[in-house]
Amino acid sequence: MSRIGIAILVLIFAGTAFMIGFLAANFSMVTYPVPAHNKAEFITTTTSTSTTAPTTSPTKDMLPYDSSNKTVFLDIVSLSSATPFNFNGTSNGQLHVYIPAGWTVLVTYTNQEGLSHNFLIVSNNTATPGDDVGQDGTIKLYVGTTPSTYLDNGINGGASATGSVSLPAGIYWFCCGIEGHAAAGMWGVIVSSSSVTTPYYTG
């Protein structure tokens, strides 16, 4: 065999050995991205489940009103079918009434419970009512009672009473004035605000 023939054979062997080494190195690298790819898929799945969480907001229900004389009609009932000391089945500040600033609230209060109750609107300066709501702020309206008897007297079960008052911008309670009844849960909130254009309630 000539020298050139030997040289060609050496080159072929050397080239083959190099190719085997090159391929082996490549295959060992190929295993690298595979787990990384699986990891990326796992993260994508997690992200898609977290974007579907719904947000909840309280339902707004409209109240009857007459815009010509800026009056909101508030029908409040202490239900015999609900837990005692309720207004329309709610208690402890749950019911929120929203009215435009300066509008008049015309209340019709009906008592269905066995106990006597009354209905007051209070410009409050405490967070929650105590036994005498007259000590928690200024009473703006007396329905079914009087300024001198609200701690003891209201209307009996089956009776109704009405009253009205205009409310400047502010936050108020509506509550029962009989001693301890508001503290037992018989109160809600009225928000009078210039940012409210149509009366509504939540809760």
Ligand SMILES: [Cu+2]
């Ligand atoms: Cu009461």
